[in-house]
Amino acid sequence: MNRWSKQLIPTLKESPQDAEIPSHQLMLRAGLIRKLGGGLYTFLPLGLKALRKVERIVREEMDRAGALEILMPALHPREVWERTGRYEVLRDVMFKIQDRQDRELVLGPTHEEIVTDLVAREISSYKQLPRNFYQIQTKFRDEIRPRFGLMRAKEFIMKDAYSFDVDSDAADVSYKAMYDAYVRIFERCGLRTKIVEADTGAMGGSSSHEFMVLADAGEDGLVECEDCPYAANLERAETGKLPPLVFDGAEEEVETVDTPGARTIAEVAEFFATSPARMIKTLVYVADDEPILVLAPGDRDINEIKLTRALGASELALADDAVIEQVTGAPVGFAGPIELSGVRMIADEKLRGCQGCITGANQADRHIKNVNQARDLPNLTFADLVFARDGDPCPRCGGTLRQKRGIEVGHVFKLGTKYSEKLGALYLDEHGKQHPAVMGCYGIGVTRTLQAVIEQSHDSDGIVWPSAIAPxxxxxxxxxxxxxxxxxxxxxxxxxxxxxxxxxxxxxxxxxxxxxxxxxxxxxxxxxxxxxxxxxxxxxxxxxxxxxxxxxxxxxxxxxxxxxxxx
RNA sequence: CGGGGCGUAGCGCAGUCUGGUAGCGCGGUAGCUUUGGGAGCUAUAGGUCGGGGGUUCAAAUCCCUCCGCCCCGACCA
Known part of the structure; x- marks a missing residue:
């Protein structure tokens, strides 16, 4: 018998000062969690009960999908991470500590290296494949900015699973099985999720999908098509073809104009009494030490993930003022592609065929108008470089894309052989030939899922629990x-x-x-x-x-x- | 890391500008009344005013410094 009078359910009439979004406020007010420090929370009895119910659903569905539960250490020797080069990649997110022998250890932010090392030791034959190992365990990430309670914490519970297959086709089957299991898991948790195409980021790999809970408080932007199933994270979202940007002055010759004090896109647009869309935004990036001129419509934002990919670069950053002045010969704010040589240029697709545009003249306080791409910039390289946005055409069906925000509760990746090769997770096929196992990895933010449920299911009086995970x-x-x-x-x-x-x-x-x-x-x-x-x-x-x-x-x-x- | 805000009782806040006995509401404890949508009265406990240093006869209040928390941005699996 669970009597309230014998429980610890410290409800709050008022909302604590440091909670901003409904789910965070309600978790505190309903006595589910308490904060220890930034991004660090104690689960009180009720919060833990709900968490356990989410875990149970996850466990049941993973088991049903044939995955095998294991439990790996949270503390890892630094060397394991160095073997794949990810010690460098994830250096800033990993908590690092020393033991009494001064050996360096990290608190695991994820477990690809650890599980692959296990498989390298224990699996050697195609007869042992496929296999999928999962665990439900606390992860540690030194987040730049912990936020919104359990939404982004320094310590959180994650279900992570890793599949190993003989080849890419077999890996696709494993991927599909996890994808389907995730659909069932979130359904059983009472969540409505949107599945979007996603970027693979630091994980690497060929393709991935994210399971998003649509919510204004979500940290991820995404677009979904009104007319077809297309949906993608903004990091990745493409857009369909738009008609060329043609403005007044399309037929006229280019003309350099004095534009005193007009430096930003907004200022220049105001000076010409026109819209920012007419500007050719010109940014200088440095990709692997080489300066690159990047062109985009003035009302669009550069998607650096797309840009990095288009350039095939491994490092990319906006150039500092000195580099910009050196490349353009002008102070910051007046860069433009016209009559600029000796620097690599790349332009967004949306500038293809543009006419009557305005851009910097590479001289202080001067801009060039009546720019016609085909005539004045005939040899441009084009690529998709900008973020999709609300109202853009769908890349699949030409319908209308709508921009939303979402909470990423699950993410599935096809990893390929990146980790298995580096860590020697090899198997022998029936002809005695050695191959690296083809991997996939699959994460669910368990604690985040719990909070997402509340974010999606509450009213002005409090939480409205789905029955399956109510404490x-x-x-x-x-x-x-x-x-x-x-x-x-x-x-x-x-x-x-x-x-x-x-x-x-x-x-x-x-x-x-x-x-x-x-x-x-x-x-x-x-x-x-x-x-x-x-x-x-x-x-x-x-x-x-x-x-x-x-x-x-x-x-x-x-x-x-x-x-x-x-x- | 950049920008902004905050730190005073368990929670929410006032007091800081203009230095002079540390307050209010909710909550806690005890008692009486009340009892189908966050009750009333009475009594009572509870404070290193985030820490340290300085100025001053006197510092929550002014100055310096450190710490912590929240928000926006950058970044991120």
Whole structure:
């Protein structure tokens, strides 16, 4: 019997100062978590109960998909990370420590190296493949900026899985199995997710999908097509072809114009009394030590991931002022592609065929107008370099893309053989020939998923838990605990519910009814069963659905069955 | 790391500009009343005013410095 009076459920009437988004506020107010420091949280009994339910769903679906649960250490010797070169890549996100022998260890931010090392030692034959290993474990990342409670924490619980296959086709099958398992997991958690094409980032690999929970508080931008299933993370999203940008002055010769004080796109556009879209934004980047002139429409933002990819660069950064002046021969703010030689240029596709545009003259306080790409910049290299945005055409069907924000709760990657080659995860085929295993990796942010559920399912009164992961499914609220018959009836019903396999919390506190009702709404358990003197006098108890707010009376005998049907 | 904000009782805040007995609401404890949507009255406990240094007869308040937290940005699996 779980009695509130014996629990630790410290609810708060007011929202703590340092919580900004609804899910974070509610987790604190409903007594699920407490903060220890930035990005560090204690799970209180109720929060832990919900977390365990998410974990159980994840475990069941991973097992069902044939993955094998293991548990790897959170502490790793530095050398393992150096073997793949990722010590450098992830240097800044890893917590580093020394043991008493001054050996260097890191707290694991992820486990590709560790699991691949295991497979390298234990698997040697095609007969042992495919295999998929997973764990549910605490990860550590020295986040630049922890945020929003569990949404981005320094320490968080992740389910990570790693598949190993004989070849790429087989790996696709493993990938699909995980993809399908993820769909079921999030469905069972009561989450509506949007699956988007994603960038593989520091993970490497060929393709990946992210499972996003649409929410204004989400940290990731994404676009989805109104007319077809296309959806992608903004980091990756492409756009369909737009008509060439043609403005007034298209037929006229280029002309250099004095533009005193107009330096930014907005200032220049204002000077010419036109829109930023007419500007050819010219940025100087340095890619692997080589300066590059990057051109884009003035109202678009450069997507550095796309740019890096298009250039085939490994390092990319905006040039500093000195480099810009050296390349353009002018102060910052007046760069342009016209009559500039000796520097590599790349332009966004949307500038192809543009006419009547305005750009910098590579002279202080001067710009050039009537630029016609085909005539004035005939030898440009084009690539997709800018972020897609709301209203752009869909790259698949030409429909309209809508921009949204989302919380990334799951991510699946096809990794290829990057890790298996470097760490020697090789197997022998039936002809005795050695091959690296083809890998995939699959993550679910378990703690983040829990918070995402609340972000997606709450109202002005509190949390609205999906039944599957609610800390308890039913709250038996005894209105006047001092009234003997009420208490007896409450305990009896709670016992009956529990024998029916339903999790029950009994609010037996000696508090005013209104106070307890408010707390019940805040906690948001799916069903509230109120036992009070008045209704007992009529021989009934009250059953209320948290989500719909509908309530109805039930006699003792039918209460359990009625509740069971609501869950 | 850049920009902004904050740090005063468990929580939410006032007081800081203009130095002079540390406050309010909620919460806690005890009692009485109340009891179907965050009750009322009374009493009571609870503070290194984030830390350190300085100025001053006197510092929550002014100065220096450090720390922590939140937001925006950059960055990130």
């Amino acid at each position: 308890f499914q039913v709250e038996v609220l005894i209105i006047t605990p001092k009234h003997g018959p009420s208490m007896e009836m409450g305990l009896e019903l709670a016992a009956a519910l529990e024998s029916a396999g339903i999790d029950v919390l009994i609010d037996d506190r000696d508090e005013r009814p209104g106070f307890k009702f408010k707390d019940a709404d805040l906690l948001g358990l799916p069903v509230r069963l109120s036992v009070g003197e008045k209704s007992l006098a009529r021989g009934v108890v009250e059953i209320r659905n948290r989500r719909t707010g509908e309530s109805s009376d039930a006699v003792r005998e039918e209460a359990v069955e009625k509740i069971r049907q609501m869950l």
